Amino acid sequence: xxxxxxxxxxxxMELKDGTVTIExxxxxxxxxxxxxxxxxxxxxxxxxxxxxxxxxxxxxxxxVQHANMEADYNPRRAGxxxxxxxxxxxxxxxxxxxxxxxxxxxxxxxNSANSQFFINFKDNHFLNGQYTVYGRVISGMEHVDAITRxxxxxxxxxxxxxxxxxxx
Numbered sequence: 001x002x003x004x005x006x007x008x009x010x011x012x013m014e015l016k017d018g019t020v021t022i023e024x025x026x027x028x029x030x031x032x033x034x035x036x037x038x039x040x041x042x043x044x045x046x047x048x049x050x051x052x053x054x055x056x057x058x059x060x061x062x063x064v065q066h067a068n069m070e071a072d073y074n075p076r077r078a079g080x081x082x083x084x085x086x087x088x089x090x091x092x093x094x095x096x097x098x099x100x101x102x103x104x105x106x107x108x109x110x111n112s113a114n115s116q117f118f119i120n121f122k123d124n125h126f127l128n129g130q131y132t133v134y135g136r137v138i139s140g141m142e143h144v145d146a147i148t149r150x151x152x153x154x155x156x157x158x159x160x161x162x163x164x165x166x167x168x
Contacts, residue, residue, distance in 0.1 A: 009033065010165035011040060011135065015147070016157055020140035021165075022102060029091035029134035032104050032113065036134070037164050039064060039083060039115055045162035051152045057124065059147045060105055061159060062116035082114025090132055097127040100144075102135035119144050 004010050004021070011022040026033040039045055044064040052060040064083050090110040097103055099122050104113035113132060120127075121144070137144060147157045 004165050007165035007168075008037075011036060012161075012163045012165050012168055013045075013140075014160040014162070015140075015143045016160070017143040017146050018140055020143050021138050022135045023138045024102075024135045025095065025133070028093045028095055029104075029132050031088050032091055032132050032134035035085065035088060035115070036117070038085070040162045040164055041167065044083060044115070045159050047158050047160065049152070049156035049158050050147050051156060052118075053147050053149045053153055053156075054151065055149050056122060058103070058118040058120050059144060060116060060118040062105065064115045082116060085114065087111060088113045088132075091134065092129050092132060095133040097124040097131065097133060098136075099123055100137035100141050101133050102137070103127060104132040104134060106131065121145065 009024040009026055011024060013020040013022060024033040024036065045062065048061055048064055050059050050061045051063060088104070088111070090113070095101070097120050099120055101120050103118050103120065105116035105118050106113040119137060148155065150156070
């Protein structure tokens with residue numbers, strides 16, 4: 001388990017194989033970090049599917065509108081929604097998309113990120129300056145590496161629970 005220095009900016013994501021600890025970077029992307037904490041505290045990320053998982057690239061999740069309940073899961077709709085909250089303005093930085101970084105998923109519009117995010121399986125520097133980086137995995141990356149692949153996976157893995165460490 002990683003040492004937690006600032007529990008208000010640590011996300012604990014429970015996956016089928018164990019806990020993934022994510023350090024948020026509010027000094028880099030304050031709006032994205034605040035949104036993740038707001039949705040986590042509201043329980044919106046609990047049971048949400050990883051709807052796009054590309055081997056050697058990244059695992060994407062966070063469609064709280066279409067991918068949260070098994071009865072409601074529709075692979076054709078998963079990945080097309082966000083939350084009831086307004087979209088976020090891009091918060092691009094010099095932080096590279098390295099293995100284990102958290103990036104904000106969005107449409108073609110740079111200011112369209114909402115609730116969806118991805119975790120990079122490897123260094124994906126071609127994304128630098130185009131997608132907001134707002135966190136990094138500090139422990140449990142092996143659990144991210146074990147997420148079922150597919151676009152979408154036939155039986156997607158889910159975030160069992162997502163909590164802010166200060167509340168856990």
